[in-house]
Amino acid sequence: MxxxxxxxxxxxxxxxxxxxxxxxxxxxxxxxxxxxxxxxxxxxxxxxxxxxxxxxxxxxxxxxxxxxxxxxxxxxxxxxxxxxxxxxxxxxxxxxxxxxxxxxxxxxxxxxxxxxxxxxxxxxxxxxxxxxxxxxxxxxxxxxxxxxxxxxxxxxxxxxxxxxxxxxxxxxxxxxxxxxxxxxxxxxxxxxxxxxxxxxxxxxxxxSVEPLELEGTCTVDRIIEVNATVLEALERDSLKFIESCLRKYSTYVPLVTFSGGKDSTVVLHLSSQVGVREAIFNDTGLEFPETYRNVDDVASKLDVVVHIASAGDTFWNLLKKFGPPARDYRWCTRACKLVPMARKVRELYGSRPIMSIVGQRMYESVQRALAGRVSTGNPIIPKNILISPIYYWTALEVQLYAKLRKLPLNELYLKGFERVGCWLCPTSRLAEFKIVETSYPNLWSKWRGYLLKYARVKKLPREWVEYGLWRWRFKYPGDVANLVKKLGYRPSDLLEKTAITRCIITENIRIGEVHSLGIVMVNCCEMNLGELCKYLSKIPGTTTCKQLSDTVIVLENRLGKATVFSTGRVSVQCSSLESCFKLLTEIAKCIAKLKCCSECGLCTGFGEDSTRGCPVISAYVASVERQVREKTAHVRSTH
Ligand SMILES: [Zn+2]
CATH class of the missing domain: 3.10.400 (Sulfate adenylyltransferase)
Incomplete structure (x- = not known):
């Protein structure tokens, strides 16, 4: 966007x-x-x-x-x-x-x-x-x-x-x-x-105002008592909403997405009131012990079936290949959430459409407010929708209602967490990581140890770990960029070191009707050209694709001509710079597939185009595209 x-x-x-x-x-x-x-x-x-x-x-x-x-x-x-x-x-x-x-x-x-x-x-x-x-x-x-x-x-x-x-x-x-x-x-x-x-x-x-004067106390029970009518009205509205969705989407399987947090606990309670007694819990393998406990407590208290969609060790296995996840590089969401959920749902319900009942609320964030009360769900489950019964509730109302109905509360909230999720989630705030560090020293030292080692290999400063700078991979938001500068570093230097690839422009000239663009993708040396040739020949519009030697491939496409070397050097000749970009992007996609695909199986088995679906490959291609556009703009302006 x-x-x-x-x-x-x-x-x-x-x-x-x-x-x-x-x-x-x-x-x-x-x-x-x-x-x-x-x-x-x-x-x-x-x-x-x-x-x-x-x-x-x-x-x-x-x-x-x-x-x-x-x-x-x-x-x-x-x-x-x-x-x-x-x-x-x-x-x-x-x-x-x-x-x-x-x-x-x-x-x-x-x-x-x-x-x-x-x-x-x-x-x-x-x-x-x-x-x-x-x-x-x-x-x-x-x-x-x-x-x-x-x-x-x-x-x-x-x-x-x-x-x-x-x-x-x-x-x-x-x-x-x-x-x-x-x-x-x-x-x-x-x-x-x-x-x-x-x-x-x-x-x-x-x-000037008068100084604060406080007398007497206010209790949560008192707030519940005073606001009973409002809480009951919210409850009625949410129950009616679920019932109307059950009628409207009668061919769908209703299934509560339960996270072990307060919002989905309330949603599970409400749904069970109108006959929905099945839920699914996504065990990413990175949940806190309190969350597992809460899942058990809620299931037995509400007498509902909670299916577990487990990611097992996926995170730690893929980490070796992909490096730390970041807010702008969330391969983990797909690998540890969407895929295990899709697998479990398919195992349980085959290809029947799913109505996921979730605990999203509009006041939580801009994204949530934009999504609406009924929205599209997991993109890799063929037919499914999300409905949010408590969409119009505030966190306070959820808390009061949960207390009113005596629903089990995840103890993580008592420890200072505002949300329940993976313990190393890159969307966490540093304040939350401080709690992980003190309350779960073993978990934290495992992650910190990994980050420190990664930083050593990539020659990143210690602050990259200590200040949570790993939580961004492509761009630091303004305030974080300022922090990086205060710490004495250039934001672009840090980002460059974690870059998936680095592109150098070697050629950007126009001779007559032909524009010629050459780049070197650093970190791409010694590619298996036989394998690459297979991918390149599938680029739409390709007429010929030939491997000339152990080190060179030539490609002819309706966009233009290209030469690809095993060292990562690519040269394209087209009628316009824009066509050069397009052809180069297609080639980068093939190289990314060759370099980044771990055959983890995330993109297959769900009937998808593997390059479009894989977050790692698309991050790689986006990175190449951005660098080439930025750097050619620079070359043009200095001519
Ligand atoms: Zn009053």
Missing amino acids: SIGKRSRVREVVREVFRRKAFRFGWCSTCRSYVLRVSTCPVCGNSVKFIDATLPRDVRLAHEYDIEVTREAIARSCGVSSEYLDRVLPRSGTVLLNKVQYVDAADEVIVSGYIIGTRFFDLLRQEWVFRPQYEFASLIIREKIGYYGIVRGSRLSVGEVIERSDVLEGDLPSDVGYYVPLETRDGKFQGVGRVVGKDRLKVVKTWS
Whole structure:
């Protein structure tokens, strides 16, 4: 997808989120959150709306989350535990709201107040807290942590404040920490980020507010009681939705896709209410022990059959061939998820169409919001659809409902994981890997050992492992690229070392009617040309393909002529540069097949074209294509 198109898609989704925004508030009389309505269903008082950042997929914090947040506030705001017990008691009910950030970040909501945001700072590799409004005001007025009273009568975002501008206060020296600020006359408040020795940069300002005042406690049971009507309405809607799908897709086999997480546990419970008693669990071979336990607990509690689609040792076997998976190189999804699922489904139901009942929710992500409540499913199962009964639920509602119905909870949530999945998934945040590292040292040292060895072979720096930079293979997103630079490396240098192949342009000229393009694909030496010849002759439009010697193949195609050498050098002559690109891409595909195919069987047996279906081959070809286009553009512009 192009960048322009992607940003347009985002815009559409933001609009959807705004229109279908989940609204919730706080009833100070009942001391409870009130979901989706503006008057409290218990006392009838109007509710104070909480303007948390969209998509507002709020969730309950578990004990571990509260502990981590307390530590972050203590460390980065200098607030003592005596005050923390008041603001963020260990036994309290705290909501978290995930916000967009390069790693884990959540708004922290206590008794109806957003007291600030916690971030996992990648450079510091620790949680940092940014207080705001009432809590920042409390820190300043009661002097319970780092704060500053500044000389000026105004505060503006972007302004840099030197220590000499601070009349009174206590400033931390750690870069990246946040400090509440107030003007001398007490009219304005804000937050500054420590950007250097004795220097702060103002990042947020507001007209002064009264300090946070908390009295009494709020319990999860109370929230469930107050919102019983809403939870029951969500339940009714979801049950009706499943029933209507069962009628509409009556020839399909209904099957719950169960991950061992909270969302699919609720979906399995709902489905079992309307007679669907079969589920499938995908054991990628990389699941946490808690997940296996939860699968057993849920199956016995709900009295449903859970089929296991196991990937066995596939991941570790393919790792040798493909290298570490990345967010933009997810060979593992196909190998460890889609294929085992497709195999199991075929074994159980033959070629009957499948209606997968899943726990996807629109508030989870842009992708989920775009997918819709009914969408297409596993691309390698011939006929199947996905339906999401809890599509309109928030994480909080799933949690409350699961508690209301006493459904077993995967203990991973108690340990601080926000999602349940493979323990080394490249889509994990560094904050989650820190938990794996401390809670599962054996698992983590296996993976870390592999990465360190891989880094040594590829001559990558240690930081590539320590900062999780292996999670991208082709391109670092902006924030990560900045981190790489701060660590003292050029992003392109790191990416180059993990590149699947590297292309050098040797020739790019036009003589008369013929354009001639030559490249060398490094890492391709000593190809078996006999084998390659077979692939090349199948390129559409090929008239002749001849191996002239042990080292050369000549190819004639309607696009033009090509010469391929066993060293990885390829030269093509066509009537236009664009035709050269096309022919070269086709040849690269054949070379990729020769170089990358491990005959793992992923692409065969499901009636597919092996080059289109294989993620590794398509990554290789895309890499060649991108490099050739970039590098020829460069050559052209320097001529
Ligand atoms: Zn009330």
